[in-house]
Amino acid sequence: MRCEQRHFYxxxxxxxxxxxxLGFLLGWGGDQIENRRLVELPAFSWRGLMNSDYLQALNAYLNDHxxxxxxxxxxxxxxxxxxxxDSPNPRVEIGRDGWLFLSETVFTPPWSREMRLEAARRVLKLQRIVENSGRTFVFLPAPNKEAIYPDKLARLGRREEFGEPLRREIRDLLFGAPDRARIDMWTILEEAKRTSDRFLYRPMDQHWTDGVSLLAAREIIASVRPGLWEEEAAKSAGVVRREGALSRMIGLPADDVQEEFVVCREGAQTTVLAERTPHGPSVIETRGERPLIEEEALFFHDSFLAPAKLKLAPYFRRSTFIHWRGFETLPQGGGEYLRRYLALFHVIVLQTFEAHMFHWLVENTPGMVEDFVAALFDDLDAREVEFALVDGWSGNGETRAPGTADGSGLVCRIPPLACREGAVDRYLVVDLRCATRVKVELVPIAAAAPARLVCPVPAGETQAVFDLEGVDVGGVLALLPGSAETLRIRLVELPHGQQGQ
Amino acid sequence: MVFSSIPFLFVFLPVVLLAYYAGPRRLRNLVLALASLAFYVWGSGALVALLLISALANYFAGGLVARARKDGRIGLMKFGVGVSVAANVALLGYFKYANFVVAQMNALGDRFGLGEIAWESVALPIGISFYTFQAMSYAVDVYRGRVEHLKNPVNFVLFVALFPQLIVGPIVRFHEISDQILERDTGFDQFCSGVMRFCHGLVKKVVIADMVAVVANAAFALPEDRLNGLAAWLGIVAYTVQLYFDFSAYSDMAVGLGRMFGFTFPENFNRPYSAISVTDFWRRWHMTLGAWFKDYVFIPMGGSKGGPARTYFNLWTVFFICGLWHGAEWRFLVFGCYFGVVLVLERALGQRPLHAAEARFLPLRRLLTILLVMNSFVLFRAPSLTHAWYFFESMYSFPTVPYPVLLAELGSKHALFVLFLSCAVFFLPRGWVGGLSIDRGRGLGPALLRFAVVLLGTFYATVLVIGGSFSPFLYFQF
Incomplete structure (x- = not known):
C-alpha cells in the first residue's frame, strides 16, 4: 500500500x-428529532465526578447534542x-402502502388474555356502580388501528394468537347485550370503512383522524342525550397537515393530511376555564340559549378523545376532562383524583385506547372500583379504616379471591387490628348495598386468639355489623361470590358500651 | 467509555490526539498517562484511586526486585515478586470474587442452618482483570531479568493505565512494550496505519457485532417453552459470530489506537474459527491471555516437563483458573473446566496444532472444533447454568415447543443478512487474514477492500454510532 493512500485515509x-x-464547540448540535426534552449540560461537581453521576449525565448530553x-x-x-x-424501529411495524403500525399492539401485547378480559369486566362493574348511584355512564373504546385496517398490515405473524379471537371475546363481553352506555366503535368504524373512501386512521400515526373524533363525540352525545346532536353544527375547518408520531419514531418524520372539524352551535358560547397541565383536568363551560346537558360531565380520556374536547363541550353546561396520564403525573395519585371529582359529576365518560385498556383501567388504577364506590356512596360518614380493596382478578400472579372458583370475588384487607382494652369498642361495618350475599372472615393473628371466625350474612341486609370485642384480627377477608361488584368496610370506634350502628 | 461511543470518538479522542501531538515531545508520556486516568475516571469515577494504588504498589515492588537483583539478594527478589503477586491476586480476589464466595458460603450456611455472613456487595472496578495481570507481569519480568526497572513512576502508570488496552486488553506484558514506553515512532505514517486498524475494528464492532447481537440476544431471551432447536442453533451461531467480531474488534481498535500513539501492541486474534483443534483454537483466540497464562502460570507450575500426568494437571489447572478469570460465576468455572478436559483429551490423543498441509480431514476437524467451541459459548452467554442447560436441551433435542419461533422474531432482515455474510468467518481459508490485506495489501483487491472498510464502512459506522443515540418516546402521544 502506498504511503499517500494511507495518509489519505x-x-x-x-x-x-x-x-x-468542532461542531460541539460551534454549537451545531441539539437536533430536536424526538418527542422528548434533550438532556441539558450537567453542572460540574467533584462529588458527581467521583461517583460517575456527572460523567454519565455528560455522556447523555453529548449523545443528545x-x-x-x-x-x-x-x-x-x-x-x-x-x-x-426493515422497520428502523422495532416498535413500529411497516405496513402496506407506507402505513405504519405500533408493533406492540399488532404482535406482542404485553398483557395476557385474562388481564385484557379483566379490563372489559371492570368496565361493566364501573357501569353498574355509577348507574346504581343514579348517574349516567358512557364507555367508548378506541379500537387499535390494525383492528380496522388489517388489510394494511404487511405480515400477520402471530396475530391469530393475540389479535382477532381475543378482540372478539372482548367485544362480545362489552357489546353482546346492546346497551346505550357502551359505544361499540369497532362496529361503527367497520361500517364507516365500508361506506366511505376516507381514511379513518392516520397512516403515519396510531390515532384516528379528526373526522372519527367528531364521530366519537356524536356517539357520546347520542348516548347521554339522544336527539341533542346537531349535524349542521359540525363544520369543516379545512385540510391540515399533522406530523405522524409513528413516522417520527422511525426517524423519518412525515405528515398526514386530514380534514379537520369544529363544532359551532349557534347561540352557545364555550369558555375553557382551566387547563392546568397537559394531563390534568381541563374545565370547559358553555352558556347560551341552546339546549344543553345540564348535568356536569367528567371525561376520563386519552389522546384519541383529546381532539374531541371542543366538539363535545358545546353540548354540556360544564365538562371536565382528565387524561389518564394524570393518574401517573400527579403526586396524589389516581385514588385522590377520583375521590375529589367523581361525586361532583352526574355524567361519567370513560374512553380508552383498546391496546391500553388494561393499563389504564386496571394496572394503573388498581383501586379504581373501590374509589368509585368511596366517592359515589359517600353517605357512610363514620370513621374509616385505611383499606386497600384488591379485586380478585386472576392471570397476572395477583391474589385470587379465596373460596371463589373463578376468582371473581372481592378480597378486602385491613391492617392488623388489636382491640384495646376498655377505652373503645370496635365494630366492623360492611356496606352491602352493592352485594347480594356476603360472608366475612376474621382471621386472627395472635396465637392465642380463637380460630377463624366466620360470619355469614343473610341476603337483603344493607349493612352487616361485626363486634370485634376481644378479637385480634390481622386481616379481614370479605368474599362476595356471584354478581357482587364491591363492598365497603368501615371500622367504627365507639365509647365503651355503645352498640355500633 | 467504549471506543464506539460518541463521547470517545468525537470528544475524548480528538482532544487527546491534539494534546499529544501539539505538546512537547518530552511531555507525551505524561499527557498520555493523564489522558488514560481521565479515560478511567470517565467510566469508573473514584475507583481510579484503586488503579493508581495498584500501579504504585507494583512499581515499588518492581523497584525492590530491581535493587535486590543489583545487590544479588535472591531472597529479597523473591520477596518482592511474592509481594507483587500476592497483592495483585488479593486485589483481584477481593473485588472480583468476594461477592461470589460470600454468596456460596451463605447458601451453604442457609442449607445447614448456620446463618448468613453480613456482607455489603463490592463493586467490580472496570478492567481490574486486565490491569492486575499487566501490573503483575512487571515485577516478574524484572525478576527474570528481562527488563530494567523504570525510573519514572509516570511511565509505569502509563504502562498500567494506557487507555487503548485498559478495559479489554490485549494484555500487554511489560517486556513487550518496555522499550516503547521510553522511545517510540510517532510519525504520521505510523499514525495512519493505526487509523486504518482502528477503522477496521470500528466497522467490525458497529456494523457487524452489534447487528448480529440482535439475533443472539433475541434467541437467548426466549423463554424455555418457546425455544426450539432452530432458534437455539441460530442463537448460538449468532453469538459465536458476535463474540469474535466484538472482541477482536476491540483488540483491533486497541492495536490501532496504540499505533496512533506510537505503540505496537501484540496481536490478540488470528482467525480462531479456522482452528483445527481446540488446542489450536486457544493459540488463536485471546492470544495475549494465553501467552500470559503460559508465561506466568503454566511454566512456573512446571509446564510439560514433569511427565504426562503432571502436564495434564498443569494444563487443566491453567484452564480452570482461566475460566475463573472470565467471571465469578459457576458457569465460568464450568467453562474453564470444560476446556481443561478437552485440551487434556486432545493432548492425550496426540492432537497437536498442525500446519494445514499436514492435517488430514481438515474441514471435518474445523467443523468439530467449532462445534466444541460453540458449546462452551452457551455457558459463556447464558445468564445461568440452568438457562444454559435448557439451551443445550433445545440444541440437541427434537422440536417439541407448541409455537415454533419465527425467523422474523429473532431479528430484522438486516441483522439476519449481516449474520449470514459474517458466517464467512467459519469458511475462509486458514491463511487469509483480512486485516493484513487492509493494512498492507497491494493491488486492486486490497485497495477496494480498504475503500470499502475504511472509507465507506467507517462512515456508515459513524452514522450508526450517532444514529444509535435516537430514542423517541412514543407514549408521550397517548
Missing part, C-alpha cells in the same frame, strides 16, 4: 471524528427501510 479519519467535535444527529438517524432509517425493507 488518516486525514479522512481525522476529518470524520474532528468535524462533530452531537452534531448531524438528525441526518445520521435519517440515513440509518432510510438504509434499513430502503435496502432491507
Amino acid at each position: 488518516g486525514v479522512y479519519f481525522l476529518v470524520l471524528i474532528g468535524t462533530p467535535g 452531537v452534531p448531524f444527529r438528525g441526518k445520521a438517524v435519517e440515513v440509518d432509517a432510510r438504509c434499513d427501510l430502503r435496502v432491507f425493507g
Whole structure:
C-alpha cells in the first residue's frame, strides 16, 4: 500500500471524528428529532465526578447534542427501510402502502388474555356502580388501528394468537347485550370503512383522524342525550397537515393530511376555564340559549378523545376532562383524583385506547372500583379504616379471591387490628348495598386468639355489623361470590358500651 | 467509555490526539498517562484511586526486585515478586470474587442452618482483570531479568493505565512494550496505519457485532417453552459470530489506537474459527491471555516437563483458573473446566496444532472444533447454568415447543443478512487474514477492500454510532 493512500485515509479519519467535535464547540448540535426534552449540560461537581453521576449525565448530553444527529438517524432509517425493507424501529411495524403500525399492539401485547378480559369486566362493574348511584355512564373504546385496517398490515405473524379471537371475546363481553352506555366503535368504524373512501386512521400515526373524533363525540352525545346532536353544527375547518408520531419514531418524520372539524352551535358560547397541565383536568363551560346537558360531565380520556374536547363541550353546561396520564403525573395519585371529582359529576365518560385498556383501567388504577364506590356512596360518614380493596382478578400472579372458583370475588384487607382494652369498642361495618350475599372472615393473628371466625350474612341486609370485642384480627377477608361488584368496610370506634350502628 | 461511543470518538479522542501531538515531545508520556486516568475516571469515577494504588504498589515492588537483583539478594527478589503477586491476586480476589464466595458460603450456611455472613456487595472496578495481570507481569519480568526497572513512576502508570488496552486488553506484558514506553515512532505514517486498524475494528464492532447481537440476544431471551432447536442453533451461531467480531474488534481498535500513539501492541486474534483443534483454537483466540497464562502460570507450575500426568494437571489447572478469570460465576468455572478436559483429551490423543498441509480431514476437524467451541459459548452467554442447560436441551433435542419461533422474531432482515455474510468467518481459508490485506495489501483487491472498510464502512459506522443515540418516546402521544 502506498504511503499517500494511507495518509489519505488518516486525514479522512481525522476529518470524520474532528468535524462533530468542532461542531460541539460551534454549537451545531441539539437536533430536536424526538418527542422528548434533550438532556441539558450537567453542572460540574467533584462529588458527581467521583461517583460517575456527572460523567454519565455528560455522556447523555453529548449523545443528545452531537452534531448531524438528525441526518445520521435519517440515513440509518432510510438504509434499513430502503435496502432491507426493515422497520428502523422495532416498535413500529411497516405496513402496506407506507402505513405504519405500533408493533406492540399488532404482535406482542404485553398483557395476557385474562388481564385484557379483566379490563372489559371492570368496565361493566364501573357501569353498574355509577348507574346504581343514579348517574349516567358512557364507555367508548378506541379500537387499535390494525383492528380496522388489517388489510394494511404487511405480515400477520402471530396475530391469530393475540389479535382477532381475543378482540372478539372482548367485544362480545362489552357489546353482546346492546346497551346505550357502551359505544361499540369497532362496529361503527367497520361500517364507516365500508361506506366511505376516507381514511379513518392516520397512516403515519396510531390515532384516528379528526373526522372519527367528531364521530366519537356524536356517539357520546347520542348516548347521554339522544336527539341533542346537531349535524349542521359540525363544520369543516379545512385540510391540515399533522406530523405522524409513528413516522417520527422511525426517524423519518412525515405528515398526514386530514380534514379537520369544529363544532359551532349557534347561540352557545364555550369558555375553557382551566387547563392546568397537559394531563390534568381541563374545565370547559358553555352558556347560551341552546339546549344543553345540564348535568356536569367528567371525561376520563386519552389522546384519541383529546381532539374531541371542543366538539363535545358545546353540548354540556360544564365538562371536565382528565387524561389518564394524570393518574401517573400527579403526586396524589389516581385514588385522590377520583375521590375529589367523581361525586361532583352526574355524567361519567370513560374512553380508552383498546391496546391500553388494561393499563389504564386496571394496572394503573388498581383501586379504581373501590374509589368509585368511596366517592359515589359517600353517605357512610363514620370513621374509616385505611383499606386497600384488591379485586380478585386472576392471570397476572395477583391474589385470587379465596373460596371463589373463578376468582371473581372481592378480597378486602385491613391492617392488623388489636382491640384495646376498655377505652373503645370496635365494630366492623360492611356496606352491602352493592352485594347480594356476603360472608366475612376474621382471621386472627395472635396465637392465642380463637380460630377463624366466620360470619355469614343473610341476603337483603344493607349493612352487616361485626363486634370485634376481644378479637385480634390481622386481616379481614370479605368474599362476595356471584354478581357482587364491591363492598365497603368501615371500622367504627365507639365509647365503651355503645352498640355500633 | 467504549471506543464506539460518541463521547470517545468525537470528544475524548480528538482532544487527546491534539494534546499529544501539539505538546512537547518530552511531555507525551505524561499527557498520555493523564489522558488514560481521565479515560478511567470517565467510566469508573473514584475507583481510579484503586488503579493508581495498584500501579504504585507494583512499581515499588518492581523497584525492590530491581535493587535486590543489583545487590544479588535472591531472597529479597523473591520477596518482592511474592509481594507483587500476592497483592495483585488479593486485589483481584477481593473485588472480583468476594461477592461470589460470600454468596456460596451463605447458601451453604442457609442449607445447614448456620446463618448468613453480613456482607455489603463490592463493586467490580472496570478492567481490574486486565490491569492486575499487566501490573503483575512487571515485577516478574524484572525478576527474570528481562527488563530494567523504570525510573519514572509516570511511565509505569502509563504502562498500567494506557487507555487503548485498559478495559479489554490485549494484555500487554511489560517486556513487550518496555522499550516503547521510553522511545517510540510517532510519525504520521505510523499514525495512519493505526487509523486504518482502528477503522477496521470500528466497522467490525458497529456494523457487524452489534447487528448480529440482535439475533443472539433475541434467541437467548426466549423463554424455555418457546425455544426450539432452530432458534437455539441460530442463537448460538449468532453469538459465536458476535463474540469474535466484538472482541477482536476491540483488540483491533486497541492495536490501532496504540499505533496512533506510537505503540505496537501484540496481536490478540488470528482467525480462531479456522482452528483445527481446540488446542489450536486457544493459540488463536485471546492470544495475549494465553501467552500470559503460559508465561506466568503454566511454566512456573512446571509446564510439560514433569511427565504426562503432571502436564495434564498443569494444563487443566491453567484452564480452570482461566475460566475463573472470565467471571465469578459457576458457569465460568464450568467453562474453564470444560476446556481443561478437552485440551487434556486432545493432548492425550496426540492432537497437536498442525500446519494445514499436514492435517488430514481438515474441514471435518474445523467443523468439530467449532462445534466444541460453540458449546462452551452457551455457558459463556447464558445468564445461568440452568438457562444454559435448557439451551443445550433445545440444541440437541427434537422440536417439541407448541409455537415454533419465527425467523422474523429473532431479528430484522438486516441483522439476519449481516449474520449470514459474517458466517464467512467459519469458511475462509486458514491463511487469509483480512486485516493484513487492509493494512498492507497491494493491488486492486486490497485497495477496494480498504475503500470499502475504511472509507465507506467507517462512515456508515459513524452514522450508526450517532444514529444509535435516537430514542423517541412514543407514549408521550397517548
